[in-house]
Structures are given as C-alpha cells and as structure tokens.
Amino acid sequence: DGGITQSPKYLFRKEGQNVTLSCEQNLNHDAMYWYRQDPGQGLRLIYYSQIVNDFQKGDIAEGYSVSREKKESFPLTVTSAQKNPTAFYLCASSSGPRGVYTFGSGTRLTVV
Amino acid sequence: SQQGEEDPQALSIQEGENATMNCSYKTSINNLQWYRQNSGRGLVHLILIRSNEREKHSGRLRVTLDTSKKSSSLLITASRAADTASYFCATDFNQAGTALIFGKGTTLSVSS
Numbered sequence: 064d065g066g067i068t069q070s071p072k073y074l075f076r077k078e079g080q081n082v083t084l085s086c087e088q089n090l091n092h093d094a095m096y097w098y099r100q101d102p103g104q105g106l107r108l109i110y111y112s113q114i115v116n117d118f119q120k121g122d123i124a125e126g127y128s129v130s131r132e133k134k135e136s137f138p139l140t141v142t143s144a145q146k147n148p149t150a151f152y153l154c155a156s157s158s159g160p161r162g163v164y165t166f167g168s169g170t171r172l173t174v175v
Numbered sequence: 176s177q178q179g180e181e182d183p184q185a186l187s188i189q190e191g192e193n194a195t196m197n198c199s200y201k202t203s204i205n206n207l208q209w210y211r212q213n214s215g216r217g218l219v220h221l222i223l224i225r226s227n228e229r230e231k232h233s234g235r236l237r238v239t240l241d242t243s244k245k246s247s248s249l250l251i252t253a254s255r256a257a258d259t260a261s262y263f264c265a266t267d268f269n270q271a272g273t274a275l276i277f278g279k280g281t282t283l284s285v286s287s
Binding site: 069096098103104105106108111113119121151153155160161163164165166167168169171 | 205206208210215216217218219220223263265267273274275276277278279280
C-alpha cells in the first residue's frame with residue numbers, strides 16, 4: 064500500500080539538542096511539506112519542497128532545517144534555535160501544490 | 176499567514192442530527208479542500224471543490240462554495256459518533272502559491 068510514514072511517533076528533546084524527524088513516502092509524489100500544529104492554532108507551514116534538491120521556507124521556518132536529497136524523503140531537523148519546539152509535527156505529500164495532500168500520522172515532540 | 180477560518184470553533188450535536196461548518200477565506204483561490212483529523216492523528220482528505228463549482232457531494236458530505244462571499248460550508252448529514260473529529264478547510268494559495276494554507280478547524284463532537 065502506498066502511503067507516507069513519519070517516525071518516531073513520540074520524541075523527547077533536551078534543551079540545546081537538535082533532533083530530526085523522519086518523513087518517507089512511496090506515493091511517487093513530487094511535493095512534500097512540513098506543518099506544525101499547536102492547540103487552537105491549526106496547521107502552520109514550516110517548509111515545503113516541490114522537487115528533489117529544492118525546498119522553500121514557509122511561514123515559521125526559523126529554528127528548523129530540511130533536506131530533500133531523495134524524492135521519497137523529506138527529514139525535518141528541529142534545531143536548538145527553535146525556542147518553543149513542543150508541538151505536533153505533520154508531514155504531507157502531493158503530486159502538485161494544488162492537489163490532494165496525503166498526511167503522515169504525525170510526530171509529537173516534547174521538550175524535557 | 177492564516178487564509179481560511181472555520182466557524183464555529185466547536186460544535187456539539189446528537190447522533191442523527193446534521194452538522195454544518197463554515198469556512199471563510201481572504202484571497203482568490205483555484206480550489207478549496209476539506210480535511211478531517213481524528214484526535215492525535217494525521218489529516219485525511221474529504222473533498223475538493225474547484226472555484227468554478229458551487230456544490231459537491233460525497234456520501235453524507237455536502238460542500239458548497241460561494242466565491243463572491245469567499246466562503247464554503249461543509250454539511251455532514253445524519254451524523255454518527257464516528258464523525259467526532261476536527262474538520263479543516265484548506266485553500267491553495269499561500270504567498271508563493273505553492274502550498275495549502277489551513278484554517279484553525281472546527282471540533283465536532285457527536286454524542287450517542
């Protein structure tokens with residue numbers, strides 16, 4: 064079955080530590096996205112990539128970094144510069160920016 | 176930047192009743208989509224309506240779009256307890272026109 068997989072499901076970060084969230088898709092989608100979800104805030108766009116080796120900042124990119132070396136993979140690194148990283152992170156993919164998005168099941172990141 | 180805004184923020188109904196959620200947006204769009212999210216899970220696509228369409232149906236779902244008022248509504252008929260979830264509208268225009276922008280969502284609770 065085609066789909067999009069996020070791992071881990073739960074992640075704990077210590078102060079000053081960088082952590083990487085994994086996102087893999089086997090849908091042959093060109094575009095991939097990272098969103099952050101906080102209670103009452105809806106989804107906010109962190110980064111997106113329309114094609115391999117290219118990505119763009121979204122509305123809240125500060126403190127985050129990404130790479131897109133393979134079509135199937137779009138990992139997100141939450142750096143120590145992100146002062147309030149506790150949130151639910153959602154990865155999505157689509158065949159194009161205006162198409163239907165397929166979402167992963169999310170990673171819940173907590174600072175300890 | 177928040178493009179779509181759902182109303183109401185929360186809705187509680189009894190099984191068998193209809194549920195109506197509204198979405199307003201600010202700028203011109205090519206299409207508008209509705210997604211559903213069960214608690215702690217990823218989003219699931221429900222329906223896409225194009226700017227030249229006024230109404231669309233899918234099972235118990237009915238979506239309308241009024242581009243002159245920049246608004247859309249999602250009607251769920253004969254609600255079931257399993258419909259309990261958050262519902263988000265998403266529009267296809269961010270500043271670069273390359274990613275969906277989501278509203279804050281309507282939380283629907285259906286009691287049996």
